[in-house]
Amino acid sequence: MRLSFLQPLLDRPGPWATVYADTAQHDESGAKRRELNLRETCRTLEREGADPATVEAVRAQLAGVVPGEEPAGRAVFASGGEVALTRSLVRPPRSPFACWAPLPRLTPLLDLADEDPRCLVAYVDKAGADFELRGAARPSDAGRVEGRQYPMHRTGTAQWNERHFQFKVENTWEHNAAEIAAALASAYEECGADVVLLAGDPRERVAVRERLPGPVRAVTAQTRHGGRAAGSESAALEEDVRTVRRQFERARAEEALDRFRATPTEGVPALVEAAREHRIDTLLVRPDGPALARETWVGAHPDQLAVRRTDARALGESDPACARADDALLRSAAATDADVLVVAHESLPTGGLGALLRWTYEEER
Incomplete structure (x- = not known):
């Protein structure tokens, strides 16, 4: 996990208020529980010595959270009367947590933010591809590429002139596969993805993967679920994304521990x-x-x-x-x-x- 998103915390003096809040509010009792948790959070910060301006900044930040947009929770880091950084959580903390300390409390964020590894999903067909960056947070658009649009479809006859046309169609497919692979390799570098998952047309998936640079091809998997057409999302595709992310994370951890043992x-x-x-x-x-x-x-x-x-x-x-x-x-x-x-x-x-x-x-x- 790269911590570049913590840059706002590096150049500000402490001490720091750190809060990991459960912002769920499914019903009226949930709203009441959230209000009580917020009061207790502020009291905890006050007991530990936080200044009133910083406590108020934390209170205002958490009071303004829309539960439907933050179903798991939020981390808040504040000092000097200002909130320096907030971060959405992908799972709620086991219990609300607040502290006032010389440095921000960051270890819980490693598990609750869960940003890595990032999976670049490429939805490919013979005409082009759409790219989407997937992690624990909401998917984000990572670009698209369109190749040649003609000729695109084969005919059903075997006459010599039709066979010539079919060769042109296959040349279009091959050309587009190369363009998709080049665009995918660029998107992989630009968005900082860790692993790639190819979804969509079976033939084009194979052709694109063969044309990827070696380092990108080494972290590229394929799925038969999902595609570029509207409405092709599926629960099976979601599970495949989770699977390739878990596999990458396990492999990275095993490699790191092997190096550590040495x-x-x-x-x-x-x-x-x-x-x-x-x-x-x-x-x-x-x-x-x-x-x-x-x-x-x-x-x-x-x-x-x-x-x-x-x-x-x-x-x-x-x-x-x-x-x-x-x-x-x-x-x-x-x-x-x-x-x-x-x-x-x-x-x-x-x-x-x-x-x-x-x-x-x-x-x-």
Whole structure:
């Protein structure tokens, strides 16, 4: 999971109000429960020391949520009397959560936002294709391509001139398959998709896949469900999208853990040092790990993180704040464009935090 969407949180001073709210409201009792949860959220922030302006900003943000548009919930991050970032959730939190802390509480977002992996669905036929980016959130348009429109259809006779026409038809199909493949490869790069799913005309699916660049073809699957025509959506297609996303995520996690076993980097001191030096390529997080809550010291900037308070002062922060290790490392990961991967393995990494590094000192020798 790339955390570039957290950019609004990186350059603002704390402390921070973080709220994970269940915004469901299916009936009158749901509306009442939502109102009570909002009151309790504000009281919690006040008890923990949040300033009135920030509490009011959070209250106004959550009060303005339309339940039908936010069926699962919403995350809110605020400081200095302003909401810096809100994020729709794809599943409701187990219970409403609010806190006032030096850094935003980000670990729950890794599971509740669930943005990765992203699947680029290509609905193809012999005339062109429509592209749609699919993830946990609502589908979004990712472009379209139209190829040659004539000649498009074969005839039913075997006369020599008709056979010549049919060759032209097949040439049109082949030409369009190449155009679709080129447009699909561009859309894949532009929208940052992780995996591709081809739906639609069986012959054209195969022809398009054969013409994709190797790296894109390697992450491309096909489905016989759905198509380009209006009304071709189906529950089976939705399940196929979920399946290819799960398969990609499992394969990515297994590959990361294999690399981690070969060259493990774990333990908060080692991870903090690597984060300061921008050496973390992928941060591994097991949400139930005990090391996530370990004490670290942070300054106003993502590079200012240390295990000891004196070390944080040496980094230029005169008044460092005590923060959770996962909050500090996730902020650093967002600032340095590191990937973050949630792992479920019960023993890896030890303590719940680990990393794959961009480089090591041994490689420099």
